Amino acid sequence: MKTVPVCAFSASITALSLALAAPAYAQQSSPDSSTTDTKTDDFHSADEIVVTAPYVERLDLLSGTSAVTGDILAEKTRAQLGDILASLPGVSATSFSPGASRPVLRGYQGNRVAVLTDGIGNIDASNTSADHAVTIDTLTVERIEVLRGPAVLLFGGQAVGGAVNALDKRIPRAVPDEPVHVDALVAYGRAAQDYSGGASVDVPVSDRIVVHVDGSYRNTDDTRTGGYIFAPSLRAELLDFAAEEASEGHFEEATEAQERADQRGRIPNSAVKTWTAAGGIAFIDDGGNLGLSYSIYDTNYGIPAR
Structure with a gap:
């Protein structure tokens, strides 16, 4: 059983003003009535050049990025x-277990x-051990961005392969128009008898303050095969190993290998049970x-035998 509490803090400034002194070669003093045809040697000026630029809100505008959102994200939810991103170009996934896929x-x-x-490094052990789950609730995520190339430099130089940024609403970014805003998703999968659902509620308590709560639950059985x-x-x-053990008189080992080779129907120890809860204010x-x-x-998830 792995229980991971996560506390996130976010602050964003939508505009940045930078005052720059104009270079000396680009400035000239204002001519007066007595020196209309000559230039002064003093190029200093008290004037300012103000540059204003908003922070990048959509990273998929940069080259080498992909985004999954809306109905496509709902259809691919796993x-x-x-598992969600494995169908994108250049993206695959670790396959230790249906409950641990990075x-x-x-x-x-x-x-x-x-x-x-939300642009902050995720707090889990999946980056050091592939059999650990990624602590991101895909049922309450509203957008997933896959960053490659220069876009990754926004998050440091260690991720030379790229970055995956999941955007949720646990820290609201906008004030809802309605008194109570509700989003919900329910899914079912036959291969593992997968029952899952998630919901989120955003309530504006004033024209500037929004409270958010969400939760999800997923319960899957062992995955069935054809x-x-x-x-x-x-x-x-396995069959060659069983035959070799039998020829050497190791009948117990041979029987075990034969039984493993003949397994069919369901993959043992591949079930997953997960629940999440979260709250936020902005x-x-x-x-x-x-x-x-x-x-x-x-x-709580199992790791099938290798």
């Missing part, structure tokens, strides 16, 4: 982040691929946002 970008994984929540559990090449190795103003959130991610 137990773990890697994105692999261009063949890189681990610390070379940053997994972020035939033998092991791939043909692995099953052939102050939203034209000059910037300030918010705080707290979440719990509790999951």
Whole structure:
């Protein structure tokens, strides 16, 4: 059982003003009535050049990025982040278990691929051990961005393979138009008898303050297969091993290997049970946002035999 409480703090400034003194060669003193045809040697000026630029709100505008959102995200929702993104170009996923699947970008994984929540590094052990779950609740995420190339420099130089940024609403970014805003998603999968659902509620308590709560639950059985559990090449190795052990008189080992090779129907120890809960509050103003959130991610999943 892995229980991970996460506390996030976010502050954003929508505009940045920078005062720069104009370079000397670009400035000239104002001519007066007595020196209309000559230039002064004093190029200093008290005038300022103000440059204003908003922070990048949509990273998919940069080259080498992909985004999954809206109906496509709802259709692809799976137990773990890697399963959702595995169909994107250049993206695969670790496959230790349906309950532990981390994105692999261009063949890189681990610390070379940053997994972020709202631009902040995710707090879990999945980057150091592939059999650990990614503590991101895909049922309450509203947007997932896959960053490659120069866009990754926004989050440091360690993630040479790329970065995956999941955007949720646990720290609200806008004041809802209605008194109570509710989002919900319910899903069912036959292969593992997968029952899952998640919901979030945003309530504006004033014209600038928004309160958010959400939760989700997922319960899946062992995954069913259409035939033998092991791939043909692995099953052939097991059968060869069983025959070798039998020829040497090790009948117990041979029987065990034969039984493993003949397994079919369901993959043992592949079930997943997960629940999450979170709450947050944000102050939203034209000059910037300030918010705080707290979440719990509790999951119990099995690792099938290799």
